[in-house]
Amino acid sequence: MLALVLLLQPTGALDVALGIDHTTRTIADVRSQAFELGRAEVGGRLRWPGIEAEVRLETARSAQPQSLLGVDGNSLIVRARRVRVAVTHAFGPLAVAAEAGLVGDPILEALERGDDLRDLSPLAAQVGGLLDAADAGARLRLAGFDERVALEVGFANGEGATEVEQNDGVDTTLVAAGVPWRGDALGGPAEVRLVAAWRDGSRGAGAVQDDRLAAGLTVRGEPGSLGVAFVRADGFGGRAERVVTDLEIWANATLLPGWGGVLAGFEQGELDADAPDASQQRILAGLYLDPALPGAPTERLRLYATWSRTRFGADAAPILPTAVDEDRVFLRLALTGTLEVTP
Amino acid sequence: MRVVLLGLSLLAACAPAEEAARAAWLQSTLVADNRALFERDPGAAAQKLAKMASEPFSFLRGTSGQFVRDVLEPGPWHQQSRFGGPATARRLILGDAHLENVGTFHAGGVRLVVDFNDFDSATYGPFHLDVWRLCASIGVALREAEEATQRRWMRTFAEAYALEITRISAGGRPLAGDEAADPVLRDLLERADDEGSSGVALTTYTRLVDGQRVPFLGEVEPPDPAFIENRMVPVSLAERRLVEAALGTWRPSLVDPAQVAPVQLKGLARRLGAGVSSYPLPRYYALLEGPTPGVEDDQLIELREAGDPVRLPGVQQLPWPRFATNAHRVVALQKSLQAYLDDDPLLGRAVVAPTSFRVRARDGFQKNLSVSRLRARFGDGRWDADDLEAAFATIGRLLARAHAGALGSDGALGGPVIAAALDGKAAAFGEEAAAFGVAYARQILSDLDTFRDLLVDHGPLLGYGGW
Numbered sequence: 001m002l003a004l005v006l007l008l009q010p011t012g013a014l015d016v017a018l019g020i021d022h023t024t025r026t027i028a029d030v031r032s033q034a035f036e037l038g039r040a041e042v043g044g045r046l047r048w049p050g051i052e053a054e055v056r057l058e059t060a061r062s063a064q065p066q067s068l069l070g071v072d073g074n075s076l077i078v079r080a081r082r083v084r085v086a087v088t089h090a091f092g093p094l095a096v097a098a099e100a101g102l103v104g105d106p107i108l109e110a111l112e113r114g115d116d117l118r119d120l121s122p123l124a125a126q127v128g129g130l131l132d133a134a135d136a137g138a139r140l141r142l143a144g145f146d147e148r149v150a151l152e153v154g155f156a157n158g159e160g161a162t163e164v165e166q167n168d169g170v171d172t173t174l175v176a177a178g179v180p181w182r183g184d185a186l187g188g189p190a191e192v193r194l195v196a197a198w199r200d201g202s203r204g205a206g207a208v209q210d211d212r213l214a215a216g217l218t219v220r221g222e223p224g225s226l227g228v229a230f231v232r233a234d235g236f237g238g239r240a241e242r243v244v245t246d247l248e249i250w251a252n253a254t255l256l257p258g259w260g261g262v263l264a265g266f267e268q269g270e271l272d273a274d275a276p277d278a279s280q281q282r283i284l285a286g287l288y289l290d291p292a293l294p295g296a297p298t299e300r301l302r303l304y305a306t307w308s309r310t311r312f313g314a315d316a317a318p319i320l321p322t323a324v325d326e327d328r329v330f331l332r333l334a335l336t337g338t339l340e341v342t343p
Numbered sequence: 344m345r346v347v348l349l350g351l352s353l354l355a356a357c358a359p360a361e362e363a364a365r366a367a368w369l370q371s372t373l374v375a376d377n378r379a380l381f382e383r384d385p386g387a388a389a390q391k392l393a394k395m396a397s398e399p400f401s402f403l404r405g406t407s408g409q410f411v412r413d414v415l416e417p418g419p420w421h422q423q424s425r426f427g428g429p430a431t432a433r434r435l436i437l438g439d440a441h442l443e444n445v446g447t448f449h450a451g452g453v454r455l456v457v458d459f460n461d462f463d464s465a466t467y468g469p470f471h472l473d474v475w476r477l478c479a480s481i482g483v484a485l486r487e488a489e490e491a492t493q494r495r496w497m498r499t500f501a502e503a504y505a506l507e508i509t510r511i512s513a514g515g516r517p518l519a520g521d522e523a524a525d526p527v528l529r530d531l532l533e534r535a536d537d538e539g540s541s542g543v544a545l546t547t548y549t550r551l552v553d554g555q556r557v558p559f560l561g562e563v564e565p566p567d568p569a570f571i572e573n574r575m576v577p578v579s580l581a582e583r584r585l586v587e588a589a590l591g592t593w594r595p596s597l598v599d600p601a602q603v604a605p606v607q608l609k610g611l612a613r614r615l616g617a618g619v620s621s622y623p624l625p626r627y628y629a630l631l632e633g634p635t636p637g638v639e640d641d642q643l644i645e646l647r648e649a650g651d652p653v654r655l656p657g658v659q660q661l662p663w664p665r666f667a668t669n670a671h672r673v674v675a676l677q678k679s680l681q682a683y684l685d686d687d688p689l690l691g692r693a694v695v696a697p698t699s700f701r702v703r704a705r706d707g708f709q710k711n712l713s714v715s716r717l718r719a720r721f722g723d724g725r726w727d728a729d730d731l732e733a734a735f736a737t738i739g740r741l742l743a744r745a746h747a748g749a750l751g752s753d754g755a756l757g758g759p760v761i762a763a764a765l766d767g768k769a770a771a772f773g774e775e776a777a778a779f780g781v782a783y784a785r786q787i788l789s790d791l792d793t794f795r796d797l798l799v800d801h802g803p804l805l806g807y808g809g810w
Binding site: 027029167206271275314316 | 361370416418423429433651654665668672696697753801806
């Protein structure tokens, strides 16, 4: 089988994403800090005309945050992040792509497209568990006119990448994306991109409602970028009646082209619409440096230094009876790159 | 009038929707919490659920995961303590405090003490979770009592906890637990003394055959139609090899290995039917040669696989204390939370990675507070509300001693941290805990009805794998 695959002479690519972190956290005068490997992903892709197969692996701590123990202590273990086969075909200005396997969440990928700060952190909606990185299922995408319009439908089991199927429901996701404007502005190419998405889903053995509504806007140009992402969950954490929303705004601007810039962000999350003060707001500010690595197959090596303050409402923090602020100073050395391989 | 009628009809329409939502949540979270057991031993896992459905206190014992989700996650039961805070959330806690986790020990082999005895879920988190859950357990255990009486018991328990924490952190001597002024705990100590002195565990779980002591095999108590109460069965060859290998690691983990003779395994059997949360976990009774070759001083120990603790949603410890295995965690935290390091001189761990066992003495001196006995004696008037109130006050003080003397994930002793948070407001702490306990006990009883319906509708594994 392997011989047959190689006989067809595919091209290949090796993707790498690393994030090495140091966090200092202060909450109500209690300070703690930790060094962590925040992100480690490696992926391999094989391509033939119209076909691509991908296996992307990531590391995770074998002990989850509160399990206290894991495999051989709390080892870093490798797990699948995406395992998929995709088929693409072009009909004039239209392109059709279908993929199946452990596929990325269509909503998350649409919102992340154009996010220039993805290597700093995932979208807040993913961190908060509103969206999963991947799920077992299939996707069908139709795009046209150089991605100016795109429609996508996805089907998945709805349990995320780390759980098996638990009910007979199938999550159905629809995503519409468009580029209403693309041209030259502020000294270079620029574009405005819009996303709207909806998911009808269920989760867990109780088939609890797990619906999503999402919208996004990104503006990208030579001097920087700006993004807005909104996700609303109808049903969350096993509670069908729980409504959770998350609004995230981020921006970055290059100060010295090729050397670095500044970034800022804001997040407004409502963890339970029925609770009087289950909100959390986060403001973020930071700098990044882009040291050039000539000759390396690296697309980007970036050092982030950020400060954030998160205010948890009285009903948002699990243990505190009053609103509380959390300050974080976060350093991340992020590397993302792709090495193309041809026979 | 029309508005009132409309309102009432809306309320009536909402109630079934809320019940359905609660049922789906209960089903999903119970499956999530038990999935590993469903996969490993579906028969035993189904019996665990059947045992949970058999009566309210067993249901409470099997739903600590639902309790912490309710309290810590946004939702109708989400509630913070006004005495909570970042420092009090880093305390070492039992993780699953309830009345049947109170028991006796023959500390150092010389004196009987009352102490907590189940540390499977011991972890780091908000101290008030233990207080609130124990309050709810009082309400479930004595559910027929008037609400005002339940509230009084819970308030007394929580107030006694708060006062004792403050007293200990001011330099007061902790309660030793070896004397009981109330008839409830005195009865427990007396029965433990009788059963321990008479060697009832050895006579129950072993037999003398041709002058040799061997494990008893068979029904110790008649089974329920849906689950096993107490049955001893032979072990397979693989189980015997596993236990023998694990026992090789046990003695060095004891507080004083020199006090225990090198292990000579005389017999081994598997115990079925014990516990609720831990019902499906392998539990072995190992018969060891005592100090002399005679049969009179043989020792019986229990090896029980140590499982994962309950997750506390949203509670962060940076960094989290780590343990090599669950048995390392359970044993280390038990020693930290109990009155004496040698409450159980045979407490230790036996590990053959990835399996780890918590090992303990299996003698009559270790006896649980029995909720069914509590209910029977309160029901027939042998113990009155004051007797129970006095016992709950003592249990509150014992919990305070456990929390006060244990180091949290921040390395600080629990006593001063909790006392500072309580700030002398013991009465207010008691009121808060009692208000929660009374209300949440009702929720547990309601959830039990829902749970029984779920078992009927979705089968013995709540529909897991049946999609």
